[in-house]
Amino acid sequence: MILVCGSLADPVTELVCARLQSCGYAYRFVELGRYPEDYQLGWCWRENRSEGWIAGPDWRLDLDEISGVYVRFLGPEDRPLLPGFDACDAAALRNEGDLALIALIETLACPVVNRMQGGVSNNSKPYQALMIGRTGLRVPPTLVTSDPMAVRAFHEKHGELIYKSASAVRSIVRRLGPDQLERLELLRNGPAHLQAFIPGHNIRVHTVGERIFATRIDSDAVDYRYAHLDGTTATLEPVTIQPAVEAACLRLADELGLLFAGIDLKQTPDGDYFCFEANPCPGFLYYERHTGQPISAALADLLRGSAARSRHEAAAAMS
């Protein structure tokens, strides 16, 4: 049995459930918008082993029945208010509930998409860049600085630059233009994260266990996810990438502990590849809808325990 934890208000989770349904793979669903109120769970650690269960309004699942877990947490803004509690107490209760669920999921030996540990490196993009570099993928020249002079020197050396958040706080990637160059003195308040602009095509690679789905994105926008804001468009199509790059992407996902990852690459006109980041909770719907790539079907196989990588993980976890 597969366990899905998310919200049907989230189109990505909705797609996962729809795919499991169409594949005929049995699953139980924890609607996080109504968790923990409508659900119960229990697990114990006793004599150096764990056992437990989770139950919904009309079902109960022992932990050893679970073949795979897909979890996609909601942001605080997507959680309904708890009646009778102020915002602070409500947030504390939600946090307790979420951490208890995470603790339960972390006890499982089956494939989990994704375990918490896999996602934490994404909280620091420059830190993750160090890990990316170790897998053999190239990272664009990167500068994190609170020194205006350093930005000017970096700009002089690399020409066009982009900037984005260093943390996991979502930001739109922007080109560093004359307006920003005029305001560099504000960097004294805190460092900025800049990279050399890499020309070429964006490529999103989804690794699903040992499977790879690469999508090429043609867009004039610096951040194609927000092409509409720049009055431009993005067209997506499946693409085959070099085997060495595929292997490096799989190595990166493995190194980060991610069974499912969205890896952002760029292929230059010279055929070189650069890697920007690995997303531990990819919103793959956008890519699947535009290309027809069977990402959700591969994910369903992984969760069912029928993909090679999941068998490997389960065996490793049990050893």
Added chain:
Amino acid sequence: MMHLLLGHPDDPCCAGVFARLEARSLAVRVIAEPLAPPARLTWHLDAAGVTSSLYPDISDTEIAGILVRDIGLLDPQGWDPADHAYMQAESRAVILAWLASLACPVINRPDATQWYGAGAPIFAWRTLLHGSGLLLPELVVTSNPDAARAFRCRLARDGVAGAVYVPVTGAAGYLLGDDEAWERLAALQMRAPVCLTEPHGPVTLVCVVGDEVIWDGSLPPEAADLELALSRFAAAARLTFVEIALARVRGGIAVVLVEPKPRLEHFTENARDQILDAIVALLAPAVALVDSRVPA
């Protein structure tokens, strides 16, 4: 060469290490807020690797070693709350990358899991503890009042009165000693699962610093076996410096606390001295052989 102690000057650990390094005529600086002026960070990553510099008067290659205790909190005064949260997240992200890329000894050199998982409940360590041969007290996480009551009965059968409620998000524990406390727990379980663990007796503190296992006070009879397991755990957790509390529970002697930011004030003076000497030996190995002990 300069030693940096990231933390507050009043932190006994920072103060003790500072005094020892200074007594050895080594350059040392305590830094409460690493990114605050005069800091001017440049962290540059390219195909050749990382070059970085944080302070105008010390190149990063001149940093001999760093002790990481605390990186402070950006003063929220004058910030919009959302902007403050953003700046705090950015600062933490940047400092992690900076520490991770330094060539010098960093105690504890953080990885992302430790950096963002500070304050993790004891059960978060269970796999590593178990793998190292260390016992964890029995614990139950449940939203079901019947399961909580069953745990209470199981403990009572073994002669243990009550249980300890430990919020998953906090370090404090609350003894559930009477029926009223269990009723309040059941009410809480309507809102969120709770974590319960068995009560334990007096704790024995131990600190692992590098290869040294430093006991606070008298050693338990199992000390020799435990030392191997504790060292294995610290290595597996990639913690050069960790405080661990042990206590006797029904199944034997168990780990009841793992603290990756040890509090020196928890230890007696003799243990404090040993801990500080061991930290200094890691930060400044060449001169630590000279015995010039100074008080914490």
